[in-house]
Amino acid sequence: MGEPFSWGSVLSAVGVLTGLGITFGALLGMASARFKGEENPLVEKIDALLPQTQCGQCGYPGCRPYAEAINQGDAINKCPPGGEATIHALADLLGRDPAPLDGEAASEETVAYIREAECIGCTKCIQACPVDAIIGAAKQMHTVIEDECTGCDLCVAPCPVDCIDMLPRRKPLTQWEPIVSDRQPLRSANASL
Amino acid sequence: MPAYEFPGGIYPPERKERSNQAPLRTAPLPDVVTLMLSQHTGKAALPCVNVGDAVNTGTLVAHRDGMVSANVHASISGTVIEITDSAIVVQGDGEDRWATLPPLDWQTAERDALLERLDESGLIGLGGAGFPTYIKAQVNEHHAIDTLVVNAAECEPYITADDLTLRHYAADVLEGAQLLARLCGAAHIIVGIEDNKPEAIQALQALLTVSADSELLASVTLKMIETRYPSGGERQLIKKLLNREVPSGGLPADIGVLCHNPGTLLAALQAVRDGQQLVARVVTLTGDAITQPGNYWVRVGTSVDTLLEHVGVAREQLHQVVVGGPMMGAPLTSLEAPVTKTTNCLIAATKEELPPAPAEAPCIRCGACESVCPAQLLPQQLHWYARAENDAALEAHHLFDCIECGACSFVCPSAIPLVQDYRSSKQRIRHKRIETAKAEHAKHRFEFRQARLAREEAEKKARRQARLAQQQSASSDATGIQTAPAADLRSLRIAQTAAKAAVRKAEKVLARAAAQDPQQHHDDLETQLATAQENLKAAEARLAEARAASEQKEAP
Numbered sequence: 001m002g003e004p005f006s007w008g009s010v011l012s013a014v015g016v017l018t019g020l021g022i023t024f025g026a027l028l029g030m031a032s033a034r035f036k037g038e039e040n041p042l043v044e045k046i047d048a049l050l051p052q053t054q055c056g057q058c059g060y061p062g063c064r065p066y067a068e069a070i071n072q073g074d075a076i077n078k079c080p081p082g083g084e085a086t087i088h089a090l091a092d093l094l095g096r097d098p099a100p101l102d103g104e105a106a107s108e109e110t111v112a113y114i115r116e117a118e119c120i121g122c123t124k125c126i127q128a129c130p131v132d133a134i135i136g137a138a139k140q141m142h143t144v145i146e147d148e149c150t151g152c153d154l155c156v157a158p159c160p161v162d163c164i165d166m167l168p169r170r171k172p173l174t175q176w177e178p179i180v181s182d183r184q185p186l187r188s189a190n191a192s193l
Numbered sequence: 194m195p196a197y198e199f200p201g202g203i204y205p206p207e208r209k210e211r212s213n214q215a216p217l218r219t220a221p222l223p224d225v226v227t228l229m230l231s232q233h234t235g236k237a238a239l240p241c242v243n244v245g246d247a248v249n250t251g252t253l254v255a256h257r258d259g260m261v262s263a264n265v266h267a268s269i270s271g272t273v274i275e276i277t278d279s280a281i282v283v284q285g286d287g288e289d290r291w292a293t294l295p296p297l298d299w300q301t302a303e304r305d306a307l308l309e310r311l312d313e314s315g316l317i318g319l320g321g322a323g324f325p326t327y328i329k330a331q332v333n334e335h336h337a338i339d340t341l342v343v344n345a346a347e348c349e350p351y352i353t354a355d356d357l358t359l360r361h362y363a364a365d366v367l368e369g370a371q372l373l374a375r376l377c378g379a380a381h382i383i384v385g386i387e388d389n390k391p392e393a394i395q396a397l398q399a400l401l402t403v404s405a406d407s408e409l410l411a412s413v414t415l416k417m418i419e420t421r422y423p424s425g426g427e428r429q430l431i432k433k434l435l436n437r438e439v440p441s442g443g444l445p446a447d448i449g450v451l452c453h454n455p456g457t458l459l460a461a462l463q464a465v466r467d468g469q470q471l472v473a474r475v476v477t478l479t480g481d482a483i484t485q486p487g488n489y490w491v492r493v494g495t496s497v498d499t500l501l502e503h504v505g506v507a508r509e510q511l512h513q514v515v516v517g518g519p520m521m522g523a524p525l526t527s528l529e530a531p532v533t534k535t536t537n538c539l540i541a542a543t544k545e546e547l548p549p550a551p552a553e554a555p556c557i558r559c560g561a562c563e564s565v566c567p568a569q570l571l572p573q574q575l576h577w578y579a580r581a582e583n584d585a586a587l588e589a590h591h592l593f594d595c596i597e598c599g600a601c602s603f604v605c606p607s608a609i610p611l612v613q614d615y616r617s618s619k620q621r622i623r624h625k626r627i628e629t630a631k632a633e634h635a636k637h638r639f640e641f642r643q644a645r646l647a648r649e650e651a652e653k654k655a656r657r658q659a660r661l662a663q664q665q666s667a668s669s670d671a672t673g674i675q676t677a678p679a680a681d682l683r684s685l686r687i688a689q690t691a692a693k694a695a696v697r698k699a700e701k702v703l704a705r706a707a708a709q710d711p712q713q714h715h716d717d718l719e720t721q722l723a724t725a726q727e728n729l730k731a732a733e734a735r736l737a738e739a740r741a742a743s744e745q746k747e748a749p
Contacts, residue, residue: 052632054639062639131638150635 043071049089053081054130055152057103062130070094077102081152109169110151112144118163125155125164197436199429201567202421203600205350205520207389212479213353215487217361220476220503222289226268226494227531228254228281233323235261240281246273249292251470254281257312263325263534264315268472268492280531283494294468299372307376307465314464315471315534320344320454321517323535326461329451330376336446341379342434343370344452345386345393346418346425349518352538354475355455357488359386359393362459363400367413369458372465374412377451382413385434387420422520423598427452429567441594456537471534478504480541482511491532498528501541512544519547520599554607562601562611568594572601572611579614584622592618637720644727651734658738682743685736692729699725 003009047067058078060066070076076090077099084101091098114125114134121139133149136142144155146169156164231237238255248254248267255265267273267283270290275282297310312327332338343366347355359366370382386394397415418424418433428439430452437448445452456475463469472493479486484505491500497514514525517538532539540547562572570591578586592615601611699722706715 047636050632052635052639054635062643063636064639130642131635132642133638148635148638 040068040071043067045093046070046090049082049086049093050079051082051086051150053150053152055081055150055154056130057081057152075099075102080104081106106151109171110153110166111146111149111169112151112153112155113165113167114142114144115163115165116141116143118161120161122160124158124160128154128158130154197433199424199432199567200569201565201600202423202429203565203603204420205422205603207420208350208479209353209356209389212351212477212486212488213356213390213392215485217357217475217488217490220489220491220495220500222269222285222287223492223495223499224285224287225274225496226283226285226492227496228265228268228283228494229531229533230255230265230279230281232265232493232533232535233263233317233325235259235263235325237279238262238265240276242273242276242281244273244276247271248273248283249290251292251294251472253313253470254283257315257325261325261328263317263323264313264470266315266470266472268494291469294464294470296468297465299368299375299462299465302465304376307372310465311461314460314469316457316460316464317471317534318454319456319460319474319534319537321521321535321537323533326373326453326457329453330373332446332451333377333379337449338377338379338446338451339449340381340383340435340451341370341374341377342427342430342445342450342452343367343382343384343455343458344425344427344430345384345390345455346430347390348387348420348422348425349520349522349538350422351479351540352477352518353479354477354488354537356390356393357477358455358459358475359390360396363393363396365462366455366458367397367400368466369460369462370413370453372461373451373453373458379451380412383434384413384415385424385430386415386417387424388417389420422600423567423596426567426596426598428596441591474532474534474536476500476532476536477538478541479538480514481543481546482507482541491536493534494531496528497525497530497532497539500532500539501528506541510543511541513542513547515540515542515547520603521597550610551608553609556607556609559606561604561606565600565604567598567600568596570595575615575618576609576611579618582618582621584618584625587618588622592622595619634717637717637724641720641724641727644724644731648727648731648734651731651738655734655738655741658741662741662744682736682739685732685739689729689732689736692725692732696722696725696729 043064044067047064050063050067052063054062056062057080058066058069060069066074066078070090076094076096077087079086080101080103083105084098087098087101090096112134119136119141121136121141123136123138123142125142126134126136130152131148131150133145134142134155135145151166151169153166156166230240236258239258240255242248242252242254247270249270250267252267252270253264254267254273257264265281269283269285270288271283271285273281274284294310294313297306299307308327308330311330312325316326317323318326318329345355345359347353367382367384370384374380374382384397386397388394394415394417401413401415416434418430423429424433427445431437431439431445431448431450435450437450439445439450440447460471460474464471473490474493475488476491477488478500483501484507486504489500489504497516501514514528515522515538516525516530516536517523519540522538522540556573556576558573560573562576566572568591574590575587575592575595577583578590579592595612595615597612597616599612602609602613605611699718703715703718703722706713706718
């Protein structure tokens with residue numbers, strides 16, 4: 001025969017379980033408030049994969065807004081500066097199917113160059129530059145800081161005298177892919193089978 | 194002292210006897226020299242002469258750019274005839290007038306004067322990597338150094354430049370070692386040399402027995418090691434001599450050791466004692482296509498073609514010219530290329546001598562590469578990952594600990610060019626890192642701009658609000674103008690506090706980085722701090738605006 005039924009044990013069990021629930025609920029609540037992430041971590045991850053040219057070719061004002069839009073479900077193939085590599089990286093991250101690039105991929109890295117003799121000092125390009133890479137003042141000649149320019153060509157359209165060219169970027173020697181020869185000069189005599 | 198063992202290693206044919214028979218000779222003065230601006234690790238030097246300038250031997254033609262870089266000097270006297278993006282060309286006048294620096298006595302001179310001299314003389318490591326010597330000599334400011342290793346192992350086949358340097362200049366090399374040991378505060382000097390150089394060993398032993406009573410040479414130990422490739426890799430040599438292991442991703446300085454090549458030590462002594470800039474080096478000229486192989490003092494910038502002509506090259510037999518050793522060197526694509534400060538050997542090989550590798554076959558997973566790897570890596574795994582461009586897995590398998598010695602390719606029965614795969618993978622990963630850093634930089638600048646625009650907007654609004662409030666209090670008709678929507682003061686105050694905290698955090702991060710690495714620029718962290726400050730200002734402006742608006746509402 002089992003234990004006799006008693007209301008006391010039922011009540012104590014209910015009481016203990018309720019107590020546990022309240023305690024752990026409070027703990028969880030406190031933890032979620034204490035360790036709350038500031039922003040959506042997925043947006044950060046998407047943003048990190050974008051090339052940060054801030055060119056706006058995706059239709060959003062900068063890379064971060066596009067990252068947010070992708071997180072909301074927008075297509076991942078709207079970034080021409082990133083090209084196929086970015087699409088594949090995003091597809092891997094988000095578990096979506098890679099789609100062909102919407103638009104023309106940039107054939108080479110470019111940098112803006114102002115033909116200084118023709119510049120009239122209107123400051124329109126300075127206002128357009130998303131990374132503050134153009135210096136100058138009203139009625140003074142402007143020039144591009146080559147190292148800061150991302151090659152987004154947002155400055156080209158606003159220029160009233162068309163004095164901005166997009167030129168191929170010079171690469172320093174250290175950034176070349178190594179020329180690897182297909183010849184290994186010396187090989188072991190007993191290495192060939 | 195016992196010798197310890199490093200893992201792996203191979204025994205390739207040595208082929209050193211061709212170039213170590215003849216004494217050290219001097220190559221004739223070239224008519225023209227091409228001085229490369231980037232002969233060293235780090236940034237290329239910046240030209241400081243103009244076309245048409247007259248230069249003497251040892252005249253500075255390009256000065257170093259930044260910390261990790263080295264000066265370049267004219268190696269003959271004459272006239273600068275061309276300056277390109279990558280090189281300065283000097284036409285010689287055949288007179289070889291020197292512009293030496295005043296001699297210094299390394300035992301009495303100030304440490305700073307010696308370091309400055311090493312810097313001025315354009316001294317870099319002559320073993321192959323070409324790291325500026327004056328930086329290496331200052332490493333004890335961050336790490337305590339107890340031992341200076343003279344790396345005379347010279348484990349690559351064919352090369353005998355260090356062997357001949359030691360035979361002819363043993364005393365000078367040891368004196369140079371003492372000079373650098375003094376600069377880096379090392380108490381011991383160990384000369385590590387492979388046992389296939391009996392004459393160099395004899396020269397060193399003779400010197401050490403003759404002057405054993407001298408206090409200076411008492412600190413020097415000579416240690417012979419078994420001939421096995423790649424015992425001349427600095428990590429392998431340190432393991433062999435001292436049984437210490439350089440940590441992954443670390444430097445010998447982390448375990449209190451500095452390695453120097455004998456040629457570097459000789460050049461350091463010549464720079465200090467004689468005031469000679471680094472304008473010449475010992476180069477091994479060897480290979481079956483050469484009739485007078487041997488070691489020569491060669492002026493930096495001499496073209497390979499001129500040199501080979503001098504030592505009698507049989508052009509019809511010449512198959513390829515390899516710069517450096519056969520294991521780690523690279524074939525030249527043009528004989529016009531000049532000798533640089535790091536060119537230690539030129540092999541003019543016939544086709545029979547260094548035949549082209551047979552066609553690559555699939556990996557049969559025999560594991561031969563793994564057993565010879567001196568860095569204890571898994572070459573097979575790295576091979577799969579390198580071909581798949583799986584960069585994360587490559588880094589997880591410590592690709593960057595690969596010393597590119599080529600032992601794995603040497604033994605591979607399928608003739609897979611393993612080490613070339615690793616080299617290109619390393620370069621690809623480095624390239625990617627640069628791209629990521631650039632993107633990050635652009636992002637910070639973009640964020641700063643956004644913050645600045647927001648701040649300007651907020652301040653404009655606040656000013657307008659303040660103006661409105663003034664007008665309102667001046668005019669009796671207060672109820673006519675309705676202003677901005679009721680701002681939530683509390684959430685604005687929270688935003689302002691958060692912005693303040695962000696500024697403090699950015700300041701802290703910047704201060705920590707600056708304390709760790711005072712010489713580096715922390716542009717990105719500074720931009721982040723500026724962005725946080727802009728955000729704070731914007732939050733303050735919004736708060737001020739809201740306060741003005743709420744006061745205005747309460748006023749009537």
